[in-house]
Amino acid sequence: MTQLLQQVWDKLIILPEERQESIALLILEEIQDEIQWAKQFENSKDKLTSIAKKVRRDINEGRIQKKGFGNI
Structure with a gap:
């Protein structure tokens, strides 16, 4: 346990049970x-x-054009 987490724990255990x-x-939701x-990230990594890879290929093959916000 980290020092910070230990500090939190020490303060948490003196609170009323409802507040705990x-x-x-x-914390559990987080x-x-x-x-x-x-x-979700692991499942979408591939x-x-x-x-x-497709974007890099499109850039290398000239299918992507650089534009500014005024050109959109």
Whole structure:
């Protein structure tokens, strides 16, 4: 456990149980959100790699034109 997390823990355990529960739920939701994002990114990595390769190929073959905001 990191020092910061230990400090949080030490302060958390002196709070009323109801407040501990609400903070624990917030932390748990944040962790679950991180896990979900990691899974989504991992599942889309091959597709993103494929898209990046296609874009590089299009650039190298001259199918992409550089334009500024005034040209859109």
